[in-house]
Amino acid sequence: xxxxxxxxxxxxxxxxxxxxxxxxxxxxxxxxxxxxxxxxxxxxxxxxxxxxxxxxxxxxxxxxxxxxxxxxxxxxxxxxxxxxxxxxxxxxxxxxxxxxxxxxxxxxxxxxxxxxxxxxxxxxxxxxxxxxxxxxxxxxxxxxxxxxxxxxxxxxxxxxxxxxxxxxxxxxxxxxxxxxxxxxxxxxxxxxxxxxxxxxxxxxxxxxx
Amino acid sequence: xxxxxxxxxxxxxxxxxxxxxxxxxxxxxxxxxxxxxxxxxxxxxxxxxxxxxxxxxxxxxxxxxxxxxxxxxxxxxxxxxxxxxxxxxxxxxxxxxxxxxxxxxxxxxxxxxxxxxxxxxxxxxxxxxxxxxxxxxxxxxxxxxxxxxxxxxxxxxxxxxxxxxxxxxxxxxxxxxxxxxxxxxxxxxxxxxxxxxxxxxxxxxxxxx
Numbered sequence: 001x002x003x004x005x006x007x008x009x010x011x012x013x014x015x016x017x018x019x020x021x022x023x024x025x026x027x028x029x030x031x032x033x034x035x036x037x038x039x040x041x042x043x044x045x046x047x048x049x050x051x052x053x054x055x056x057x058x059x060x061x062x063x064x065x066x067x068x069x070x071x072x073x074x075x076x077x078x079x080x081x082x083x084x085x086x087x088x089x090x091x092x093x094x095x096x097x098x099x100x101x102x103x104x105x106x107x108x109x110x111x112x113x114x115x116x117x118x119x120x121x122x123x124x125x126x127x128x129x130x131x132x133x134x135x136x137x138x139x140x141x142x143x144x145x146x147x148x149x150x151x152x153x154x155x156x157x158x159x160x161x162x163x164x165x166x167x168x169x170x171x172x173x174x175x176x177x178x179x180x181x182x183x184x185x186x187x188x189x190x191x192x193x194x195x196x197x198x199x200x201x202x203x204x205x206x207x208x209x
Numbered sequence: 210x211x212x213x214x215x216x217x218x219x220x221x222x223x224x225x226x227x228x229x230x231x232x233x234x235x236x237x238x239x240x241x242x243x244x245x246x247x248x249x250x251x252x253x254x255x256x257x258x259x260x261x262x263x264x265x266x267x268x269x270x271x272x273x274x275x276x277x278x279x280x281x282x283x284x285x286x287x288x289x290x291x292x293x294x295x296x297x298x299x300x301x302x303x304x305x306x307x308x309x310x311x312x313x314x315x316x317x318x319x320x321x322x323x324x325x326x327x328x329x330x331x332x333x334x335x336x337x338x339x340x341x342x343x344x345x346x347x348x349x350x351x352x353x354x355x356x357x358x359x360x361x362x363x364x365x366x367x368x369x370x371x372x373x374x375x376x377x378x379x380x381x382x383x384x385x386x387x388x389x390x391x392x393x394x395x396x397x398x399x400x401x402x403x404x405x406x407x408x409x410x411x412x413x414x415x416x417x418x
Contacts, residue, residue, distance in 0.1 A: 049270075062385050065385065065397055068396075069399070069403070074407075174270050174272050174273060176268065177271070189278070193400075
């Protein structure tokens with residue numbers, strides 16, 4: 001039987017990516033599904049749709065509902081929540097470091113997924129700015145990663161190119177928002193609310209192969 | 210203990226209002242919640258957000274995902290599904306007749322909620338056009354309602370004003386999409402995915418009063 005694999009596409013600035021990132025580990029383990037964390041940037045994709053900022057800022061009523069909905073959702077999940085200020089945060093630095101961490105470029109023993117969850121926690125639970133290198137450095141230091149080299153590497157041309165490639169890949173798969181989940185057969189699921197359905201999908205496909 | 214009441218806001222053209230309308234009766238009965246069906250028009254609300262048609266038409270990738278997602282959702286729920294053509298349908302006539310039916314203006318024995326479900330079924334399961342008076346007349350005739358008087362009444366100034374008032378009320382409550390659910394305390398829930406949370410909310414509020 002082939003492995004059931006789900007790609008988890010997220011932007012650190014995306015509000016509903018926070019509960020998705022916090023939920024996906026346990027749910028995937030229960031379902032026997034391997035998850036690949038795939039940070040990307042929503043900015044270029046929103047731009048292609050004619051948006052210069054988050055639709056939650058562009059459409060006031062939609063934004064008001066989202067903040068209240070996220071607050072209710074986090075309360076139900078027992079997740080701490082603080083509204084980031086400013087919103088959206090610039091997620092470029094965090095995404096570049098996350099990509100390096102996920103590719104084990106920061107060390108074999110440094111789990112990139114833990115780094116991702118720590119960034120979401122800093123932003124949505126602790127009210128910290130993730131565009132501040134000090135925030136990212138703190139997260140690295142707590143995992144015994146030397147921050148200066150990691151932050152310098154994140155600014156390299158190779159690192160920038162990797163994130164662009166990742167964002168292009170998301171767009172080619174039809175990703176238009178975050179979080180999104182994709183299966184190897186191209187099936188796309190959008191939103192934290194679809195995490196369970198996406199896990200069921202890849203399990204079903206793997207079983208039928 | 211006060212009654213737990215949930216207002217169910219929908220537009221007949223709205224795709225996710227279809228599964229919500231089909232699910233809400235049984236779920237509300239199980240939860241002991243009284244539901245008020247409140248058809249309104251999304252058009253003026255979208256217009257106020259700068260959209261001249263459905264966002265699913267304006268944003269192609271979002272639209273592609275929605276159709277596939279709705280198809281998966283209906284399959285999971287055992288609901289027949291056919292993609293309406295054209296989309297969105299003009300829901301003006303259906304909404305006016307529905308309002309009259311829900312206010313028992315078409316007869317005390319004609320359940321307005323059944324009429325609403327029949328409209329959704331015609332549109333999303335049978336591929337019929339709901340802007341065609343013949344479709345609406347068929348639904349009325351099957352319930353032994355004389356269609357000519359009902360359709361004429363739907364075109365009256367009073368009927369038009371009622372629908373405008375209803376749409377204004379939705380907008381004042383912060384409704385920006387459909388389906389939406391509102392509680393007496395002003396709490397707003399958007400989307401078919403939030404139906405269960407909305408029912409839990411009004412139950413909890415009623416119990417704590």
